[in-house]
Amino acid sequence: MYNFDFVKPATIAEAVEALSGEEAQALSGGQTLLPTMKQRLNAPATLVSLTGIAEMKGVTRDGDTLVIGAATPHAVVARDAAAHYPALAALAGQIGDPAVRNRGTIGGSIANNDPSACYPSAVLASGAVVVTNTREIAADDFFQGLFETALHDGEIITAVRFPIPQKAAYAKFLQPASRFALTGAFVAQYAAGVRVAITGASESGVFRWTEAEAALSGNFTPEAIAGLSVAADGMIGDLHGTPDYRAHLVGVMTRRAVTAAR
Amino acid sequence: MTKVTLTVNGRSMSGEAEGRTLLSSFLRDTLGLTGTHVGCDTSQCGACVVHVDGLAMKSCTVLAQDVNGASVTTIEGMANADGSLGRVQQAFQDHHGLQCGFCTPGMVMSAAALLAENPKPTEAEIRHHLEGNICRCTGYHNIVKAVLAASGQDVSGLGVAAE
Ligand SMILES: Cc1cc2nc3c(=O)[nH]c(=O)nc-3n(C[C@H](O)[C@H](O)[C@H](O)COP(=O)(O)OP(=O)(O)OC[C@H]3O[C@@H](n4cnc5c(N)ncnc54)[C@H](O)[C@@H]3O)c2cc1C
Ligand code: FES
Ligand code: FES
Numbered sequence: 001m002y003n004f005d006f007v008k009p010a011t012i013a014e015a016v017e018a019l020s021g022e023e024a025q026a027l028s029g030g031q032t033l034l035p036t037m038k039q040r041l042n043a044p045a046t047l048v049s050l051t052g053i054a055e056m057k058g059v060t061r062d063g064d065t066l067v068i069g070a071a072t073p074h075a076v077v078a079r080d081a082a083a084h085y086p087a088l089a090a091l092a093g094q095i096g097d098p099a100v101r102n103r104g105t106i107g108g109s110i111a112n113n114d115p116s117a118c119y120p121s122a123v124l125a126s127g128a129v130v131v132t133n134t135r136e137i138a139a140d141d142f143f144q145g146l147f148e149t150a151l152h153d154g155e156i157i158t159a160v161r162f163p164i165p166q167k168a169a170y171a172k173f174l175q176p177a178s179r180f181a182l183t184g185a186f187v188a189q190y191a192a193g194v195r196v197a198i199t200g201a202s203e204s205g206v207f208r209w210t211e212a213e214a215a216l217s218g219n220f221t222p223e224a225i226a227g228l229s230v231a232a233d234g235m236i237g238d239l240h241g242t243p244d245y246r247a248h249l250v251g252v253m254t255r256r257a258v259t260a261a262r
Numbered sequence: 263m264t265k266v267t268l269t270v271n272g273r274s275m276s277g278e279a280e281g282r283t284l285l286s287s288f289l290r291d292t293l294g295l296t297g298t299h300v301g302c303d304t305s306q307c308g309a310c311v312v313h314v315d316g317l318a319m320k321s322c323t324v325l326a327q328d329v330n331g332a333s334v335t336t337i338e339g340m341a342n343a344d345g346s347l348g349r350v351q352q353a354f355q356d357h358h359g360l361q362c363g364f365c366t367p368g369m370v371m372s373a374a375a376l377l378a379e380n381p382k383p384t385e386a387e388i389r390h391h392l393e394g395n396i397c398r399c400t401g402y403h404n405i406v407k408a409v410l411a412a413s414g415q416d417v418s419g420l421g422v423a424a425e
Contacts, residue, residue: 006264006281006327027328034323035280035305047281049328075317097394100306100373102317105325179393 001037008049012158016133018048019154026050026156028071029110031100036252050107056158058086064164070107070157077106087168088126088262091118092185094172096179107157110142113149113205114180114204115236120206121186122162122170125197129161136161145204165190166219170262172254173200175240182241185209187257193217196254201246203234212254224256266330270295271339279326285416286310288326289336301396308395311368311375312336318341318375320394327374337367340374350374350412357417359408361399369395373409382413385420 006031009015017161018024025044027033028051031226036042050056056071068077077092078101094099095109110130123130123139123220130137133156142150151157157186168188175182181200192261194216196209215224232252263278270293277292289295289312301309304321310322313335327343340348343387347355350370360366369392378381383391388409389402397405404421411417 001282004281006325008328008330023356027325030323030325031305032327034325038303047325049325051328087283097308098372099311099320099394100305103319139286240335 002036002040002043005046006049007046008052010052010054010155012053012133014170015048015053015156016154017049019045019156023189024048024154026111028111029073030102031096032108032112032114033106036132043070050105050156051173056107059178061176064159066162066164068106068160070159070160071105072107074101074104074106074109075202081136085162085164085168087165087186088122088162089168091122091170091172094170096117100179106160109162110160110240111145111149111151113143115146116175116178116180116200117206117245118170118181118199120174120197121181121184121197121229123160123197124208125168125186125188125207126165127190127195131159132157132160140208143206148205148210163190167261169257169262173249173253175200181209183246183253185250185257187216187254188214189220189259189261193222196255196257198230198250201230201235201250203236209250209254216258220245220258220261222258225251225254226260264330266326268329268331271334271335279329281325283326284322285312285314285324285326285329285334286321289321289334292326293322295336295338297367299364301368305367306394307368307397308372308392309365309368309406311395313371313375316378318372323356335371337370340370340407350377350409352403353412357404357408357411359405361401364395365399366397366411369397369405370406373405373412376409379415382415385410 023045027047027049050071057069060067074092074095082089095194124260130142136215151243165188172184173182183200212225232243232247235246237243266279267276299309303308305323312321
């Protein structure tokens with residue numbers, strides 16, 4: 001890893017200031033960024049740690065919304081969201097392994113927008129709002145393809161606001177070596193209808209399966225989507241699974257999520 | 263270089279760290295605590311697990327400066343005050359929970375974190391908890407058995423070679 005200057009501000013305002021410098025980059029849990037820096041795929045001049053900013057941490061309930069600070073580690077979400085949004089807590093509790101969950105954060109996960117990451121599916125299926133230091137971004141506008149998001153340079157995610165659904169579940173087909181999702185489906189039922197987001201499958205990252213949403217909004221049972229499928233075109237093909245296999249898993253995992261939803 | 267001070271196994275210890283100095287390198291190369299092993303250096307194997315303020319973390323994927331001021335427990339801190347093996351370590355020895363021993367520091371630290379949060383885990387819970395710790399020697403059975411034994415549970419029914 002190339003060397004860099006390390007700074008650890010205590011407030012969002014100080015972090016924004018530090019990130020305005022030349023080639024400065026945010027560091028949250030480091031579980032993704034540090035490995036990429038070791039591979040020299042990334043070499044910022046300054047790393048701005050977000051782990052010392054108290055206002056970016058924690059899980060709080062605000063009426064029908066669960067607000068999660070961007071620097072909240074997965075293990076804390078798994079514990080503190082359980083009483084409010086059990087499907088989200090369960091997703092956080094299945095990320096990687098315990099040591100990764102103690103360090104990795106929701107903000108880092110969604111800023112990174114890995115096509116196989118778990119959190120983007122929950123954010124999109126919940127119609128959550130990504131709050132940054134300057135604005136609020138709807139989930140539908142936030143994720144813009146492989147490792148691409150609506151974030152500008154130096155913009156910091158400070159929190160994510162999740163509307164709490166009536167019922168929801170995340171079904172993850174584990175890629176056992178990486179522990180990421182080979183394909184994962186997050187299904188959430190709201191008064192306004194059902195939302196379904198799929199991760200791990202598409203070459204353009206997390207996406208909404210709108211046909212399944214329409215069918216499930218009328219009839220929230222696995223049978224309602226038994227006849228639906230997605231095209232293998234544009235699905236990821238690698239040594240772990242072909243595009244056909246992933247397209248098949250989209251249906252299977254969505255049905256499992258509907259069955260498990262509570 | 264920046265001065266980093268940690269409370270390591272109950273003792274205050276300081277050293278100089280660059281921005282890029284990993285907690286694993288700081289412990290091993292600067293503080294001389296080589297019990298913490300670095301296996302993959304890519305966050306996969308768990309050999310480098312230590313406790314930071316009571317939480318298990320992969321020290322190869324944490325910057326030393328980012329945990330400045332924290333309390334860190336390493337494998338050296340798992341022994342009893344008189345230098346004899348601690349409860350979890352002794353169970354690994356008693357139940358052949360290691361062969362080459364490379365993964366053992368991380369295994370013991372992950373196991374200790376589990377037992378702190380769940381004093382009587384089931385076999386399935388132990389296997390699940392050790393997901394991020396890779397061992398290429400033992401086949402895991404005796405590690406699981408050692409952790410069960412360390413929790414004071416009966417392991418005679420496990421049917422795995424030991425003793
Ligand atoms: C062994 C292993 C297994 C894993 N398994 C899974 C899994 O099953 N599912 C899964 O989803 N993930 C998995 N991960 C990834 C893990 O969840 C990471 O913690 C996460 O993707 C990145 O979060 P972080 O806090 O570590 O971010 P970092 O690595 O610190 O940062 C990642 C990127 O986001 C940027 N960033 C960080 N925080 C912010 C912010 N608040 N605002 C703007 N930009 C920001 C950084 O600049 C960087 O570009 C795994 C990781 C490992 C090492
Ligand atoms: S050396 Fe840290 S996880 Fe392998
Ligand atoms: S005992 Fe050799 S790697 Fe585990």
